[in-house]
Every structure is written in structure tokens, then in C-alpha cells.
Amino acid sequence: MSAEPIVTAVDLNDEGRVWCWCCGSTDSPDRMVHLGDHPEVHLCLQCAHFVHQQAWEIEDVGKHGPAAFARDQFRNLRAEVIRRGWHHNKLMGGKLRWLGKYLP
Numbered sequence: 001m002s003a004e005p006i007v008t009a010v011d012l013n014d015e016g017r018v019w020c021w022c023c024g025s026t027d028s029p030d031r032m033v034h035l036g037d038h039p040e041v042h043l044c045l046q047c048a049h050f051v052h053q054q055a056w057e058i059e060d061v062g063k064h065g066p067a068a069f070a071r072d073q074f075r076n077l078r079a080e081v082i083r084r085g086w087h088h089n090k091l092m093g094g095k096l097r098w099l100g101k102y103l104p
């Protein structure tokens, strides 16, 4: 993760922004996460958080303690919120998305 990001002219669009390799959104290279051995790969912050959550979920497979159980319940709750589209709600969507950053 200490490698400097390599941004080539091919990566940059007309506004000096790069594409997220996960979702296709664009941002400045300084606002993207870059992979250690592949600094040419850009991940937007939202996708980086998503990847982190996925890694945590994979690590939890096979764990049965109370913390793993609680994290599973939060994941189930998040999935239900997303399924119902509450994260796009005008009144509580912003708060739910904010809260989701801090939950497993």
C-alpha cells in the first residue's frame, strides 16, 4: 500500500480524473485507493469500504463467538435496509449510509 499510484494518460479522462475499477465512478487520483502491487488499479472510497466489509465477512466465516454473531446480525440488517431501499430515503437515507460506514 506504500507504492505511489501510477496514473497514465490512458487512465485519465479529460478532467484529470480516473475511473474506479469496481463501479466505474470517476474522481481525482488522490481520492482513490490503489493496490500495492497494482497501483494502476483505482478504487473509489465507497468501493474500498465495500471491499473491506467483504474481507471482514470472509474472515468471519466459521467464527461462532458473540462478536461474530453481532456482526452477522448487522450485516443482515444492512442487507434488509438495502433490499427495502431505505438507504435512498430522503429523511433517513443519509444517516443510514453514514451509519453503514461504521458497522461491519
Ligand SMILES: [Zn+2]
Pocket: 020, 021, 022, 023, 024, 025, 043, 044, 045, 046, 047, 048
Ligand atoms: Zn467504485
